[in-house]
Amino acid sequence: MPVIVNAQETSGPRIYIERILEHWNRDEDAEALVQGAQRLTRREARRQLFRLGHALRRQGLAPGDGVGLFLANRVDSVLVQLAVHLIGCRVVFLPPEPGPGELAALVEQSRARVVVTDPTFAQRAADAAGRSVHAPALLGLGPCEQQCPDLLALAAECPDVRPEGVPAPGADEAVTVLYTGGTLGRPKLAAHSHQLYNMLLDLVDDAEQDSGSTLFPAMDEGTDRVLVSTLLTHGSGHLTSLQALVTGSTLVVLPEFEAGAALTVLREERITATMFVPPMLYAVLDHPECKPGALPALRGIVVGGAATSPSRLQQTVEVFGPVLSQGYGQSEALGISAFGAEELVSEAARRPELWRSCGRAIRDAEIEIRGEGSTAALPVGQVGEVCVRGETVMLGYFEDPERTAAALHDGWLRTGDLGYLDAEGYLYLVDRAKDIIVTGSTSDNVYSRVLEDFLLTLPGVRNAAAVGMPDEEYGEAVQIFLATAEGADVDPEAVGAAVTAELGELYTPRETVLMDRLPTTKVGKVDKKALRAAWLSGDLRTV
Structure with missing residues (x-):
C-alpha cells in the first residue's frame, strides 16, 4: 500500500506511509534521517517528502504510473521512494548490477514513464532510457552532466504540503517491482501489492508484542537508531529502511559498505539495529576494531541474503551477545522464514544443528516442501523444493504471464530453492535449484x-x-x-x-x-x- 490517501480516508486498508507520518508529525525536532553531515529532522523530512511528491506530479505522472529508481544509498533516495508511493505511482527498483542491455530491457519491460537517477549513474541511465521504445523522462537526484532536470531543484520550488486526491491502491495492483534476473532481452520483475507492506507492519507489531518468529527486535520511538548498509534498491535495504521509519526510529544511511567505516558509524551514531549480508558480517567480524563491548548500543543484527556459516553465526553471538536474527526470503517473497535472536540462541543451545536453519515460517506464511512437478507436501526431513504461500508472495512477474504461471499455482510460489523441514517446522536450505x-x-x-x-x-x-x-x-x-x-x-x-x-x-x-x-x-x-x-x-x- 505504498500509495497514500488523505488522512480522513484511512479507514480502509492500512497504508504504511500513514504510520511513518504519524511519527513525523510528533516530536518534530527529533532526527528522522541521517547520512554523515546531512541530518534531517522529522519536520524537514516530512516537508521534503511532500515537495518531492509535488515535483514528481509536475512531470505528468498519474496514479499507477511506473517510476524507475536508479539510486545510490542516500537520504534523498529514501525520500524519493516514499514520494513515488505517496502520489500513487509504482516503484520500479533499478539495481546497479545489470549491464547496459539488461538495464535497458528492464526499463522497457517495467513501462517506467520516468527514471530518477543518482548523478553517478546518470550516463548508464541515459543510455538505458534512450534504448527504450517508451522513452521515459530522465530526472537527476542532483545536477547531472547529462543536463537532465534536477529533481531536488524542482522540489525546492514546490509547496511543502501534502499532495491531495490520491486513490487507495487496489488489492491486486502492483505498487513495487523488484528486478530478479532474466535474460538480456526479457528480465524477471517481481511485482508486489500493498500486502507486502501489511506484512511489514505485522512483523513490527509482532515484535512489539513479543509474539511469533520475527526478525526485528521491538523498536522504541525516539530511542532506536537503524543503520541501512545494503542497497536501498534491493529488498533487504528497502525493508530495513521502512522497518526503521514505520517504528519512528532514526534511519542512518551508509553510502557504501566498508567494514571500518561501518564500525565507525555503528559506534558514533549509537546504532541499535542493522542488517548485513554474510560477507558484510564477516568483514566486520574480521576487522581489528571489532571486539566484545565495542558497540554497547547494538542490540539487533539481522543477517540474510545468502547462506551463512554456522561458525560465523556463533562468533557473532560471542562478540556482540544474543543480538543475532536470521531471515530467508527472495525477491518473489521478501519474507519466508525467520529466526529471532532470543529463539536462535536459546534453541541452538538445545539443538546445535539449528545454527544451520533459517528459522520457521513468519507470520501468515505457510511453507511446504514439494517434489518436482508435484503439489503434494513431502514428509518431514525429505529434501525438495521450498514452496511458500502468504502476504509476502508476489502478485507475479510484471508483464510476464508465462513465467508467472510457471512460478505460481493456487497462491503457492515455487521458490527454486531446495531444502527440508524438521519436525518442529524449522527450515533448512541445502541448495539453489536456480543457478x-x-x-x-x-x-x-x-x-x-x-x-x-x-x-x-x-x-x-x-x-x-x-x-x-x-x-x-x-x-x-x-x-x-x-x-x-x-x-x-x-x-x-x-x-x-x-x-x-x-x-x-x-x-x-x-x-x-x-x-x-x-x-x-x-x-x-x-x-x-x-x-x-x-x-x-x-x-x-x-x-
Missing part, C-alpha cells in the same frame, strides 16, 4: 543465464556455462566454462573484459576455462554439477 551465483562484498546476485546469453554472442564461443565456485571471502566466485569452435582464437582475458563492459564488474569471471565441449545431462542441458565437481577435483578429463 544464481551470490557473490561480491554485498552478496549480490549474478544471474548465470544473463551471463551465458551474452557469452554466446562472442566470436568463437559455441557453448557457455557460468558456475559459482567456493570462495573464502565472498562465498562464491564467478567462473565460466566455454566450449570454443575448432580453430577459434578465444582470449580468456578479452572475454573477461567484454563481460565487464557489457554486464558490469559483478559479473567479471574470476577464471575462464576453455574446453572442446561442455558435459550435458541426458536431456541435453549443460551439466553444471559435473563441471563444478570435476574442477574442484582438479581433473576436467572426467567430464
